[in-house]
Amino acid sequence: MSRTENNILLFSITLCWAASYVFIKSLPSDLSTYAYLTMTCGIAAALLTIVFFKKVKTVKFLTLGKSVILSGLLLLNLIFDKMGIDRLTSSAASVLASSSILIVPVVMIIMRKIPTKNNLLGAVVIMTGIVITSGFKAENIFGLGALFMLLSAAVTSVYTIAADRITKEEDPLLLSVLQMWVTAIMGFVMWFIEEPTTFASLEYTNEMLSSVFILAFFGKAYAYVALMYSQKYSDPINVTIIASTEPIVTLVLAVLIPTAFEEHFTAAAVFGAAVIMVGAIISGTDFLSRKGGEKLEAK
Numbered sequence: 001m002s003r004t005e006n007n008i009l010l011f012s013i014t015l016c017w018a019a020s021y022v023f024i025k026s027l028p029s030d031l032s033t034y035a036y037l038t039m040t041c042g043i044a045a046a047l048l049t050i051v052f053f054k055k056v057k058t059v060k061f062l063t064l065g066k067s068v069i070l071s072g073l074l075l076l077n078l079i080f081d082k083m084g085i086d087r088l089t090s091s092a093a094s095v096l097a098s099s100s101i102l103i104v105p106v107v108m109i110i111m112r113k114i115p116t117k118n119n120l121l122g123a124v125v126i127m128t129g130i131v132i133t134s135g136f137k138a139e140n141i142f143g144l145g146a147l148f149m150l151l152s153a154a155v156t157s158v159y160t161i162a163a164d165r166i167t168k169e170e171d172p173l174l175l176s177v178l179q180m181w182v183t184a185i186m187g188f189v190m191w192f193i194e195e196p197t198t199f200a201s202l203e204y205t206n207e208m209l210s211s212v213f214i215l216a217f218f219g220k221a222y223a224y225v226a227l228m229y230s231q232k233y234s235d236p237i238n239v240t241i242i243a244s245t246e247p248i249v250t251l252v253l254a255v256l257i258p259t260a261f262e263e264h265f266t267a268a269a270v271f272g273a274a275v276i277m278v279g280a281i282i283s284g285t286d287f288l289s290r291k292g293g294e295k296l297e298a299k
Contacts, residue, residue: 001233007284010230010242013223018249020219022257023211028203033082034194035202037075037187039212044220045180052173059174066166067178073159074179075186080152087145096149098130103157104240111161119237122283126244126276133247133272160236163228172228179224241283248273 049056101123105115167175195201231239251273
């Protein structure tokens, strides 16, 4: 898979997750996060197992173990994310969650995988654009909510780096299917602890069921299969950079589907989106490294 093809695949995932907001709004406001996770991941797991049954039969214990690790990170991310969102405004939570774009390069440096100068500069520029777009205020970094969101971003970063290594060792499709099953089971356990009657406690409507199925197919089944394949042929920073363009995608969708999004085209939002785009372009090129190389050659 070429870099361009891989970036298109990653962008399609970002599009799915940004568009998911439309269907998430259709879910009951009192629907448990764990109930949502159980149903969407469970349906996605069942669909993928049916479609790729022959492939799933070849799964090995080692692959299952690695899927459990990834699923555990996903669930931990969800728990921290939920605890942070409960204590912060949505804009503040969004910015702090996006800080993974700065954490990933730091973790890579600790692991002695040095990012390029363009990657580092692009990450800083993108984070600046995200802050501008959301109208983030400095006082939001203090408090328990901010701590939980930063922990969520840290777990996301670890997941991205772990998935980068694991997808290069295992079959991405099997990893996707197993992650959906393990995450659904973990989600169900948490849901049972929260509400022992689980499925019996829900009020089922056509709108809720249709939204759950759409989210399961696009937001889980397709998105995670595509993500695992993308990570096999990409690197953690590139994955994080493409994911960070979600505010731009959301603004575009807000124009195309104005009744479904609350985003408004303020000057700050448009300028911030432009800064994010510049950062993505910087990170996707290598002019800083090339410039350094040219100087070395000149000497």
